[in-house]
Amino acid sequence: MLKSKDTIFDGLYSFGVSRRNFIKFCASMSATLALSSSAVPQIVEALEKKKKPYAIWLHFQECTGDTESILRASKPSIAQIVLDIVSLEYHETIMAGSGHAAEKALHDVVKNQKAKYIAIVEGSIPIKDGGIYCTIGGRTALDIANEVCGNAFVTLNVGSCSCWGGVSSAKPNPTGAVGIADAVSGIKYVNLPGCPVNAENITATIVHYLTFGTLPVLDRHNRPLFAYGKRIHDNCERRPHFDAGQFVRKWGDEGHRLGWCLYELGCKGPMAYKNCPTIKWNEGISYPIQAGHPCFACASNDSWDVFGPIYTRAPHVPGAGYQATADKIGAAVVAGTAAAVATHAAIRTFLGYKQKEKFAKEKDEADKIK
Amino acid sequence: MPKIVVDPVTRIEGHLRIEAIVEGGKIVDAWSSGTMWRGIENIVKGRDPREVWLILSRICGV
Numbered sequence: 018m019l020k021s022k023d024t025i026f027d028g029l030y031s032f033g034v035s036r037r038n039f040i041k042f043c044a045s046m047s048a049t050l051a052l053s054s055s056a057v058p059q060i061v062e063a064l065e066k067k068k069k070p071y072a073i074w075l076h077f078q079e080c081t082g083d084t085e086s087i088l089r090a091s092k093p094s095i096a097q098i099v100l101d102i103v104s105l106e107y108h109e110t111i112m113a114g115s116g117h118a119a120e121k122a123l124h125d126v127v128k129n130q131k132a133k134y135i136a137i138v139e140g141s142i143p144i145k146d147g148g149i150y151c152t153i154g155g156r157t158a159l160d161i162a163n164e165v166c167g168n169a170f171v172t173l174n175v176g177s178c179s180c181w182g183g184v185s186s187a188k189p190n191p192t193g194a195v196g197i198a199d200a201v202s203g204i205k206y207v208n209l210p211g212c213p214v215n216a217e218n219i220t221a222t223i224v225h226y227l228t229f230g231t232l233p234v235l236d237r238h239n240r241p242l243f244a245y246g247k248r249i250h251d252n253c254e255r256r257p258h259f260d261a262g263q264f265v266r267k268w269g270d271e272g273h274r275l276g277w278c279l280y281e282l283g284c285k286g287p288m289a290y291k292n293c294p295t296i297k298w299n300e301g302i303s304y305p306i307q308a309g310h311p312c313f314a315c316a317s318n319d320s321w322d323v324f325g326p327i328y329t330r331a332p333h334v335p336g337a338g339y340q341a342t343a344d345k346i347g348a349a350v351v352a353g354t355a356a357a358v359a360t361h362a363a364i365r366t367f368l369g370y371k372q373k374e375k376f377a378k379e380k381d382e383a384d385k386i387k
Numbered sequence: 388m389p390k391i392v393v394d395p396v397t398r399i400e401g402h403l404r405i406e407a408i409v410e411g412g413k414i415v416d417a418w419s420s421g422t423m424w425r426g427i428e429n430i431v432k433g434r435d436p437r438e439v440w441l442i443l444s445r446i447c448g449v
């Protein structure tokens with residue numbers, strides 16, 4: 018690990034990241050943050066000049082999937098960038114020290130960098146039975162989170178577990194697992210849910226802070242809007258098939274082979290908010306829907322229980338196949354092509370409006386149940 | 388008898404604690420404990436078998 022006096026660019030340069038790749042990285046960060054290209058020079062300048070902030074990465078009830086997400090990431094060499102954009106002082110999976118040496122590194126940062134370091138947390142906190150279901154160095158996860166997150170400048174909850182409990186909190190939630198913000202009160206935090214989190218969203222959040230001195234704009238669940246502001250359904254490349262009523266009915270059927278809509282197989286894309294369709298995974302190669310599996314809203318609160326069953330069709334999604342219906346009605350009502358198009362548009366708008374109303378009502382009811 | 392405790396053991400997935408009793412430079416007794424439990428077996432009980440793989444694959448993400 019590099020000394021924190023180094024600037025971010027110095028660190029990257031010493032790892033063999035070229036100037037060209039550095040600029041490319043800054044441009045991709047600007048795009049992920051949905052900023053205009055005029056922000057690129059600002060990002061470049063900030064990363065060239067600013068010192069790296071200290072960071073502590075905590076693991077609680079987790080599977081290390083979020084760490085893997087970062088270590089396996091690239092574009093260009095995001096592994097280096099994430100690990101280098103911050104001065105990572107504590108990370109159980111990759112640090113050299115063990116036992117007392119590891120704990121000392123943690124305490125040094127908490128003591129000497131109070132209210133200046135970033136706490137990145139992976140995994141939920143069990144609060145049942147005094148928190149005995151997760152202990153590190155003889156202390157409970159709750160105790161550690163209170164100390165480390167309570168003294169941090171900001172806590173980044175990476176992955177659904179640290180945001181709201183994730184898979185550990187699925188019914189019957191045997192260990193009383195909760196997200197960090199529910200366990201430690203009064204902290205400043207950003208939720209970056211996903212199972213796992215997308216490394217680019219973590220990096221972009223930190224880059225935003227380093228460049229502009231503020232956290233990105235957050236929604237009511239404390240998620241950055243740049244990453245969680247858009248519905249997967251609205252950016253899905255299978256969307257035209259949804260509108261046209263072309264659905265995969267069975268695994269491996271003709272529609273599945275042709276890349277039709279996965280809604281009937283249980284896709285929760287119409288209820289899920291995340292930038293999966295645009296930034297994707299594995300260096301932008303693919304993401305679950307593109308690979309032919311329905312989205313199960315991994316980044317949504319209580320996705321395992323509220324959004325399930327995973328392979329059952331979500332009820333009453335507005336607009337399923339109404340384009341085909343409108344075509345049929347249009348053809349029957351009028352003969353002329355122009356008239357058919359006009360009718361089609363009118364019916365589409367009307368149905369869309371009715372369905373939207375219905376969907377909003379259902380969503381409100383679902384929120385109440387939660 | 389000096390007891391050595393290494394907790395956390397790093398560079399692994401999950402949480403591990405090792406305790407060892409040392410006598411005359413030799414380890415005579417040792418214990419290892421996984422110090423995190425989520426009860427995933429209880430979570431999958433009664434669920435649709437088709438979605439169990441999605442939950443169990445989250446035991447370890449490495």
